[in-house]
Amino acid sequence: MQLLRTLCQFPAPSGNEAALAAFLLDYVRREQAGWRVQPQVLADDARFQDCILLVFGEPRTAVFAHLDSIGFMVRYGRELVPIGGPRAEAGYRLVGRDGQGEIDCELTVDAETGALGYEFSREIERGTELTFRCDFRATATTVQSCYLDNRLGVWNALRLCETLENGIVAFSCWEEHGGGSVAYLAQYIYENYGVRQALISDITWVSEGVRPGRGCAISLRDSLIPRRAYVERIRRIAEQSGIPFQLEVEGGGGSDAKELQRAAQPWDWCFVGAPEDNVHSPNELVDKRDIESMLALYRVLLEKL
Missing domain, CATH: 3.40.630.10 (Zn peptidases)
Known part of the structure; x- marks a missing residue:
């Protein structure tokens, strides 16, 4: 495998x-x-x-x-939009990379609106793609x-x-x-x-x-x-x-x-x-x-x- x-x-x-x-x-x-x-x-x-x-x-x-x-793309600020149809549950670990370095963050889901976002130590550059962290x-x-x-x-x-x-x-x-x-x-x-x-x-x-x-x-x-x-x-x-x-x-x-x-x-x-x-x-x-x-x-x- x-x-x-x-x-x-x-x-x-x-x-x-x-x-x-x-x-x-x-x-x-x-x-x-x-x-x-x-x-x-x-x-x-x-x-x-x-x-x-x-x-x-x-x-x-x-x-x-x-x-x-499938995956996610950073919109503006801390917003995410889906790529394809990913399952979105708060706490999923997402990884990626932008011009400032490596990213390992958590997916957030607004309980009222269902809006997607991320929790990370800084704002991620817009247009950055995030994918599920692989645990094979x-x-x-x-x-x-x-x-x-x-x-x-x-x-x-x-x-x-x-x-x-x-x-x-x-x-x-x-x-x-x-x-x-x-x-x-x-x-x-x-x-x-x-x-x-x-x-x-x-x-x-x-x-x-x-x-x-x-x-x-x-x-x-x-x-x-x-x-x-x-x-x-x-x-x-x-x-x-x-x-x-x-x-x-x-x-x-x-x-x-x-x-x-x-x-x-x-x-x-x-x-x-x-x-x-x-x-x-x-x-x-x-x-x-x-x-x-x-x-x-x-x-x-x-x-x-």
Whole structure:
């Protein structure tokens, strides 16, 4: 779990993913010699900003994993505004850095208005981003930390690269706060490789119907509905593989699939990811059996789809 621990410790709130992207590029350069196939690495500011594309062999399927996380931004004085949809409870420890130095402060929540702020020895410079302080905890059966959504999805994609022969792995930005990058990534992939089917390597939530330890979730719908014929192909492959999985049906939520659904190209997509408890908090919790199920299923799906 050392790679996952490192990924969770990187501050990368939506819009400021550059440092994490640089780490991933360095990781790929160091590790790819041991992978089954060495990918074409596409990463330049003019075309992709802080996103990264890894192209293996003759791709048929693209895997999307978003780099960014939720967080907070300093407004004026001691006010905070959320980045994405973080859980906000008074006392959460937030960290960051501004022109005056390192920051380790506490989140405050006004009991009457719900307004967010911080408690610190000085005022923090406006525009400074604050993220949950990382306390990574791994036991024999679980992993708990901030930002498992979506550093676990990124971890899954990187581990998939070790054995991937044909496929595209796309690391996207801004998913937690409105999206935007998948639109141009999807267009580039479609126009240059003819790929139009995708898997979303992201983390969903534990619910009354999706329980920890019973395998990763194949989502039949969230706020959007994927094309049923494509989802049924994935379901049949999963059933034949013998890998544990659960079917998810929700009425809300979303992912990088939002931009694929609305693309000008005919993309098929399906969300396949492990469920977590304590969503968007410093204490996100995932069962290791679901992590194993997720990676195993992705390896089979990228081979069979």
